[in-house]
Amino acid sequence: MSTWKDPQIAGVRALLAARRPDPDAPPPSAAQRRAAMDAVGEAAALPEGCRHEPCRVGGIKAERVIPKTARPGRTILYVHGGAYTAGSPRSHRPMVARIAEAAHATAVAIDYRLGPEHRFPAAVEDAVAAYRGLLDEGAEPGSLIVAGDSAGGGLALALALALKGEGLPQPAGYFVISPWADLTQGGASYRTKAETDPTISKEGLDQNARDYLGGLDPRDPLASPVFGDFEGVAPVLIQTGSEETLLSDSITMADVLAHARVEVRLEVWPEMIHVFQAWGAILHAARRAIGLAGAWMDGRFER
Amino acid sequence: MSTWKDPQIAGVRALLAARRPDPDAPPPSAAQRRAAMDAVGEAAALPEGCRHEPCRVGGIKAERVIPKTARPGRTILYVHGGAYTAGSPRSHRPMVARIAEAAHATAVAIDYRLGPEHRFPAAVEDAVAAYRGLLDEGAEPGSLIVAGDSAGGGLALALALALKGEGLPQPAGYFVISPWADLTQGGASYRTKAETDPTISKEGLDQNARDYLGGLDPRDPLASPVFGDFEGVAPVLIQTGSEETLLSDSITMADVLAHARVEVRLEVWPEMIHVFQAWGAILHAARRAIGLAGAWMDGRFER
Numbered sequence: 019m020s021t022w023k024d025p026q027i028a029g030v031r032a033l034l035a036a037r038r039p040d041p042d043a044p045p046p047s048a049a050q051r052r053a054a055m056d057a058v059g060e061a062a063a064l065p066e067g068c069r070h071e072p073c074r075v076g077g078i079k080a081e082r083v084i085p086k087t088a089r090p091g092r093t094i095l096y097v098h099g100g101a102y103t104a105g106s107p108r109s110h111r112p113m114v115a116r117i118a119e120a121a122h123a124t125a126v127a128i129d130y131r132l133g134p135e136h137r138f139p140a141a142v143e144d145a146v147a148a149y150r151g152l153l154d155e156g157a158e159p160g161s162l163i164v165a166g167d168s169a170g171g172g173l174a175l176a177l178a179l180a181l182k183g184e185g186l187p188q189p190a191g192y193f194v195i196s197p198w199a200d201l202t203q204g205g206a207s208y209r210t211k212a213e214t215d216p217t218i219s220k221e222g223l224d225q226n227a228r229d230y231l232g233g234l235d236p237r238d239p240l241a242s243p244v245f246g247d248f249e250g251v252a253p254v255l256i257q258t259g260s261e262e263t264l265l266s267d268s269i270t271m272a273d274v275l276a277h278a279r280v281e282v283r284l285e286v287w288p289e290m291i292h293v294f295q296a297w298g299a300i301l302h303a304a305r306r307a308i309g310l311a312g313a314w315m316d317g318r319f320e321r
Numbered sequence: 322m323s324t325w326k327d328p329q330i331a332g333v334r335a336l337l338a339a340r341r342p343d344p345d346a347p348p349p350s351a352a353q354r355r356a357a358m359d360a361v362g363e364a365a366a367l368p369e370g371c372r373h374e375p376c377r378v379g380g381i382k383a384e385r386v387i388p389k390t391a392r393p394g395r396t397i398l399y400v401h402g403g404a405y406t407a408g409s410p411r412s413h414r415p416m417v418a419r420i421a422e423a424a425h426a427t428a429v430a431i432d433y434r435l436g437p438e439h440r441f442p443a444a445v446e447d448a449v450a451a452y453r454g455l456l457d458e459g460a461e462p463g464s465l466i467v468a469g470d471s472a473g474g475g476l477a478l479a480l481a482l483a484l485k486g487e488g489l490p491q492p493a494g495y496f497v498i499s500p501w502a503d504l505t506q507g508g509a510s511y512r513t514k515a516e517t518d519p520t521i522s523k524e525g526l527d528q529n530a531r532d533y534l535g536g537l538d539p540r541d542p543l544a545s546p547v548f549g550d551f552e553g554v555a556p557v558l559i560q561t562g563s564e565e566t567l568l569s570d571s572i573t574m575a576d577v578l579a580h581a582r583v584e585v586r587l588e589v590w591p592e593m594i595h596v597f598q599a600w601g602a603i604l605h606a607a608r609r610a611i612g613l614a615g616a617w618m619d620g621r622f623e624r
Contacts (some may be wrong), residue, residue, distance in 0.1 A: 265580070279591040
């Protein structure tokens with residue numbers, strides 16, 4: 019299928035195709051890849067009146083993003099995507115700002131340690147430290163939501179397991195976008211959606227998983243939450259695009275959570291691609307999805 | 322697990338246990354089973370001011386249920402559950418009334434033909450005839466939603482395929498509760514949820530499937546929609562309980578629909594049982610679920 023009913027997603031695909039690197043050029047270094055992602059994030063507009071400032075939380079470098087709509091006490095702990103090897107609060111700031119705005123909350127986006135310099139479970143440890151730091155600052159668990167996209171979606175779910183394991187209180191909920199939740203790349207969608215996913219391939223994620231895990235077991239539930247026992251964790255909202263090689267990770271996570279008696283809502287957005295919510299400037303669907311997630315978070319926050 | 326966080330679902334389970342028939346008594350006949358279901362539905366209260374009247378639509382016997390909130394032109398075509406061998410507009414009237422009230426619509430609940438007297442695809446033919454009848458009466462597809470529970474959820478999804486196959490316009494959406502969508506009983510939840518499902522067993526459904534299919538192939542997509550090609554059908558909302566032997570049918574349907582680029586929302590309600598929405602008089606979760614489904618339908622109706 020090469021035609022799309024949504025003319026906007028066709029436009030996004032054209033943009034992505036135009037950006038595709040020269041196959042004969044040497045692949046960018048990790049530093050170059052990270053700088054390019056940051057540059058894209060820093061070039062995009064934020065919602066009107068949205069502020070951001072560097073901070074530390076539980077000893078972890080972070081960025082506080084404060085939309086005009088933020089209500090006192092409501093916090094989203096945001097863990098960015100980038101395959102555990104790239105991405106930052108800078109690269110993801112525009113989407114984080116829109117999510118925070120929709121949820122009437124302040125976001126705290128953390129600069130967790132990345133592979134290959136820092137292998138698993140450094141990222142999980144940093145997420146736990148940041149969550150614990152928010153509690154230490156006086157945040158009520160019921161006024162905290164953990165959110166993340168792609169690897170950050172997987173990391174948000176790993177954090178759910180880590181909090182359970184350490185006996186820490188659960189937040190009000192988890193909002194995960196296109197989570198990378200199975201680092202064995204075992205899902206059917208790597209086969210069924212390989213041709214229509216313009217950004218993510220099994221080969222790329224296999225390499226990213228090696229860089230993150232450094233030889234450790236990808237079946238560790240803190241690396242691949244699809245292998246975890248989630249009984250007792252807070253409700254989860256999963257949003258995914260229908261054209262993702264990672265589609266099966268979302269379906270399998272919904273199945274795993276459902277079996278464990280976790281309140282789950284899975285939304286599949288037709289024709290949409292990996293983390294389409296980041297294309298809010300172009301895609302009506304991105305704005306609608308963030309609006310629905312905002313309403314869900316609004317309903318979850320205890321104040 | 323024998324303790325439940327939700328005291329109301331524990332109460333429903335106690336009621337179901339008290340109702341369990343004497344294992345030494347002869348099993349009820351189909352007529353007795355149907356009469357008992359009708360009696361339960363007719364004994365329960367309807368929302369205040371809700372009217373109902375017999376009607377025919379496309380030649381199919383039906384019942385029109387008109388809540389006080391109904392807006393002109395909005396119609397829910399409702400296909401009841403009962404394993405394709407029992408159930409009726411009478412047995413399901415209280416839940417249908419609450420769903421219609423929440424969606425600000427009139428419901429038309431059809432008395433489609435049941436097995437074993439009328440085997441597959443009689444039920445599908447009746448659903449198509451009723452849908453066509455509503456169009457013939459002047460209904461706009463954008464102001465129609467098809468809804469159903471259990472076997473009726475499967476039948477609603479079979480209708481989606483049949484409408485596609487016959488080139489009829491799609492409705493505004495499908496709302497399916499705990500659908501029985503795989504008549505091979507192939508899902509993992511028949512094993513994983515056998516102990517916590519108080520009403521539905523694989524053995525029972527195997528018998529119901531034989532009664533409905535009369536030797537025909539359970540892998541026909543109009544009998545088991547999990548085997549269908551849904552590309553192009555209208556958005557689908559699936560609600561299911563986490564303690565259902567039919568849980569996997571909902572997860573698999575979400576997967577099948579997602580792969581086919583259909584807009585899907587899957588909600589899994591923790592600790593809840595098969596068609597828990599029918600227990601609105603007791604369960605807060607039932608009322609919340611119907612409320613959320615109503616809001617979803619409200620957003621889908623074009624007027």
